[in-house]
Amino acid sequence: MTKLHDQGLLKNSSYWHGEWHRSNTHFNITNPASGEVIAKVADASAADAEQAVAAAHAAFADWAARPAAERSQLLMRWQQLLLDHQDDLGLLLTLEQGKPLAEAKGEIAYGASYLQWFAEEAKRVYGDTIPAKAANQRIMVLKQPVGVVAAITPWNFPNAMIARKAAAALAAGCTFVVKPAQLTPLSALALAELAHRAGIPAGVFNVIAGTDAAAIGEVLTQDARVAKFSFTGSTNIGKQLAKQCAGTVKRVSLELGGNAPFIVFADADLDAAVDGLMASKFRNAGQTCVCTNRVLVQQSVIAAFTEKLQQAISKLKIGDGTRDNVDIGPLISEDACAKVDKLLQAALKQGAKLHCGGKRQSADSLFYLPTLLSDITAEMDITQQEIFGPVVALQSFSEEAEAIARANATEFGLAAYFYSRDIGRIWRVAEGLQYGMVGINEGLISNPAAPFGGVKQSGYGREGSKYGLADYLDTKYLCLGGLDR
Ligand code: NAP
Numbered sequence: 001m002t003k004l005h006d007q008g009l010l011k012n013s014s015y016w017h018g019e020w021h022r023s024n025t026h027f028n029i030t031n032p033a034s035g036e037v038i039a040k041v042a043d044a045s046a047a048d049a050e051q052a053v054a055a056a057h058a059a060f061a062d063w064a065a066r067p068a069a070e071r072s073q074l075l076m077r078w079q080q081l082l083l084d085h086q087d088d089l090g091l092l093l094t095l096e097q098g099k100p101l102a103e104a105k106g107e108i109a110y111g112a113s114y115l116q117w118f119a120e121e122a123k124r125v126y127g128d129t130i131p132a133k134a135a136n137q138r139i140m141v142l143k144q145p146v147g148v149v150a151a152i153t154p155w156n157f158p159n160a161m162i163a164r165k166a167a168a169a170l171a172a173g174c175t176f177v178v179k180p181a182q183l184t185p186l187s188a189l190a191l192a193e194l195a196h197r198a199g200i201p202a203g204v205f206n207v208i209a210g211t212d213a214a215a216i217g218e219v220l221t222q223d224a225r226v227a228k229f230s231f232t233g234s235t236n237i238g239k240q241l242a243k244q245c246a247g248t249v250k251r252v253s254l255e256l257g258g259n260a261p262f263i264v265f266a267d268a269d270l271d272a273a274v275d276g277l278m279a280s281k282f283r284n285a286g287q288t289c290v291c292t293n294r295v296l297v298q299q300s301v302i303a304a305f306t307e308k309l310q311q312a313i314s315k316l317k318i319g320d321g322t323r324d325n326v327d328i329g330p331l332i333s334e335d336a337c338a339k340v341d342k343l344l345q346a347a348l349k350q351g352a353k354l355h356c357g358g359k360r361q362s363a364d365s366l367f368y369l370p371t372l373l374s375d376i377t378a379e380m381d382i383t384q385q386e387i388f389g390p391v392v393a394l395q396s397f398s399e400e401a402e403a404i405a406r407a408n409a410t411e412f413g414l415a416a417y418f419y420s421r422d423i424g425r426i427w428r429v430a431e432g433l434q435y436g437m438v439g440i441n442e443g444l445i446s447n448p449a450a451p452f453g454g455v456k457q458s459g460y461g462r463e464g465s466k467y468g469l470a471d472y473l474d475t476k477y478l479c480l481g482g483l484d485r
Contacts, residue, residue, distance in 0.1 A: 005087065008193060009085060010190070011189035011193055012040060012041045013042035013209075014042060014044040014052070014189075014207055014208050015193075015206060015207045016048075016056075016203070016206035016207075017052075017058075018201070021048060022042050023044060023045070026043055027043050027210075029183070029185065029186060030183075032098040032329070033322075033329060033366070033367075038095050038096065039186060041186070044216070045212065045215070046212065046215035046216055048208055049208045049215075049219040050219050050223065052177045053150065053219060053225055053226060055177075055206055056149075056177050056204070057225040059201060060145075060175045060203075063170075063173060063204050068123045068171075069123060071119075072120070072123050075118060075119035075122065075167060075170060076119045077199060078194060079112040079113075079115035079119065081197055081198055082159075082163075083108075083112050085194065086105050088190075089105075090107075093107060093159055094329070095322070096158065096183070096186045097183075098321055098331070098332060099285070099329050100321040100327060101322055103283065107160050108159055110160050111162070111164065113448045114160070114163050114448045115163055115167045117167070117464070118167035118171035118448075121168075124466075125473065127141050127142045127143055128140070129141070135483075136481060137480065137481045139477065139478070139479055139480075140477075140478040141477055143473040143474070143475060143476075144473065144474050145474070146472055147225075147226075147227030147228065148175050148177070148226050149165070149169040149227070149228045149230060149472065150176075150177045150179075150221070150229050151169075151178040151179070151230040151231065151232075152178070152179045152217060152233065152241070153178060153180050153233070155181035155183040157288070158181070158184035158187035161232045161255075162188055162191055164468070165178070165232075168469050169228075170204060170205065171469060171472075172469055174228070174472050175205075176204065176205050177206040177208060177226075178206070178208070179209070179217070182209070182210070182211045182213065183332060189207055189209060191205075192206075217244070218244065221241050221250070224248045226248070227250060227251060228250055228251040228471075230253040230461070230471075231255065233256070234257055235256040235412075238254045238256045241254075253462075253471055255289070255458075256412075256457065256458050256459040257386050257458065258290055258414030259293045259294065259414075260280070260292050260294070260415045260416055261292075261293070261295075261296055261406070261416050262276075262292040262294070262295045262296070262417040263297075263397075263416075263419070264298065264301065264418070265400070265420040265422070265425065266298040266300045266301045267422050268301075268419035268421060269441075270301060270304060270305055272419065273305065273419035274312050276441070276442060277295065277309065277392070277417075278313075278443070279443040279444050280417060280439070282316065282327065282370065282390055284329075285329055285390050286390040286391065287332060287388050289386075289414055291387075291388070292392075292443075293393070294395065294406075295393060296396070296403050296406060297397070298396070302374075306355070306372070306394060309392065309394075310372055313357075313370045313372055314356065318367050318370065319367070328367075329367075330368075331367075331389055336366070337366055337368055337389075339389075340388065340391060341359075341360075341368075343385060343391070344373070344382065344391060346380065347373060347382045347393065351377070352375050352380070352382075353373065354372075354373055355372040355374060356369075357370050357371030357372065357390070358373075368390055368391075370390045372391075372394070373392065374394040375395075377395065378395070400428070408434045412458045413454050414435065414436055414459075415445065415454075416435040416438050416439070417442070418433075418439075418440060420440075420441070426440055434455060436451075436452075436453045436454040436455045436462075437452065437453070437454075447464070448464045449465055451468060452464045
């Protein structure tokens, strides 16, 4: 594997109670661009997960009792270390996940931005006083950390999905245990190394890297010492984990799958819409939960839009993410490639038209060519399922109301996008879309100041912003009486 400037960031075992823990068995981490094994990581077990929970539980009282300013300072130190090591962390992320280096470094900066945001917010956890009914009473409201937080995260943002949960949890005064995806644990372990260097106390931030997701997941969702569970991943697994949490009535946040519509109205700036779609569709080779999945273009502009789009797609450079100027890396796995191909072949059989791409770069690689399809219909699987690959699927519509109805015709409700310059339409469509997040003349909308999250079967809870912090706080009501005696 390419040498990091700081080899100490390449860790190969789980971290809890401020220490690295070995295991008798190991699993391979593979570079999806080359198939090369880049690391072997100790395979943590359910028993290890229990120990990590115990460590987080033991550390909670001290961490929660520290002044917010002190927690804030430690988070700031952690974020600075992420930025100081952005090149190494980016490279590690590209090697295990595949996204182009510039995007990977962008993810490190994005993850760090959550640490910074919540370090600042930690100092602004305000309570409340409420006028009491009786003259001899006072009503006060305290905000307190919920306790130990457990999290499970996916492979598509190996740094940022963890950083944005941990930042809010630690800022609120909670302690944290995370199980990263088994395909991409190296970024999570590097985060633990930097937390250690930043001086985050033992037991406050813990990482369990292992392959038995179900068994580790059972501990994290069923251990009564865990007060809150936060999951980012697929809707099916999220539903199952939420059920597992019910037995101990945990607070649960779910950031699940999406099926984002991208609507282009005839009055839109078409060049801006193409730019927005390229950003929203092709980031991480189309493997993000907020990636555009369905593109709805008003009939009168679909020909012009398709031509501009095809030109933009033809400029994309596909290749190993560590090479210069690459826009699109490999998909994460053979299964991911096969799924994209299956959706595409089925759409073609049902009448879709292929403009470019439509296959892997070579039969044995995980590089899927940027693809443009048109004549897509609402019934096709490619419309109803998350594509999670670099495939644009265009359909046309005639009326505004039809576009809104079709955009909403899904069980998902994470992100939606639309382009229009008509202010009346902007309000009607923004209010009519049943989504947690709506990009209006914007294709990239995620940032730490804003509440990220979905509605319907895309989940509940928010990450980022003051709403994200509230998810890690309990509200306690104090009634102070007897003031007249
Ligand atoms: P996934 O299969 O649900 O895996 C996500 C995480 O869950 C991984 O850590 C995985 O562990 C773990 N897991 C799998 N089965 C489990 C079980 N039975 N018990 C406990 N944990 C289990 O999802 P994915 O394919 O990796 O990620 C892609 C999905 O995530 C997409 O649907 C995407 O839209 C969604 N996503 C949502 C957001 C959001 O914010 N809404 C952000 C990013 C991604 P292993 O890796 O060990 O299998």
